[in-house]
Amino acid sequence: MKILFIAGNEGAGKTPVCINLERLIGKKYRIYHNRVSNPIGHELDFIKIFEGSTKDKRDIRIVLNSAADSHEVIDKMIEKLHLAFEGKKHTNIVLITAARNTGDSNRDYLEEEISKVCSENEIIEFPLARLNENSGDDLRSWYHESIDKILEHILAKEPFNLF
DSSP states (O other), rough: OOEEEEEEEETTHHHHHHHHHHHHHHHSEEEEEEEOOOSSTTTEEEEEEEEETTTTTTTEEEEEEOSSSHHHHHHHHHHHHHHHHHHOOOEEEEEEEEETTOOHHHHHHHHHHHHHHHOOOOEEEEEOOOOOOOOOOHHHHHHHHHHHHHHHHHSSTTTOOOO
């Protein structure tokens, strides 16, 4: 299983990045499993499964999760990950999930639970930083636009080949 962690501390912008990825992935892939809204009560957070074919014509399912802030949310995401493996014999699964920073107990739990689902995991981590209070709108826009472009590039190449 190929995994992309969108990692950072609280307020680093993991959910907005996942929302932008949801739009990007939704342009090419169809929804396999409907949105699970508000997994932790936050109105913007979601878990969603997409499916389709990669640019190299392989069937794929993509689990996109915008929150990993508690064991409960991680458990819900793991349930959806199991669902991604059901039905067709999908061996090409991609998990894109928000993750806390290294050293956080929720991060440790996330890694432990993922390893129970699939022992052969290739994890790429994209760390996010929290902008300070003095950051202006121009800096924030530049930062998030740059992140979106970099992530689209990462997901278009090996090991993901999504676009």
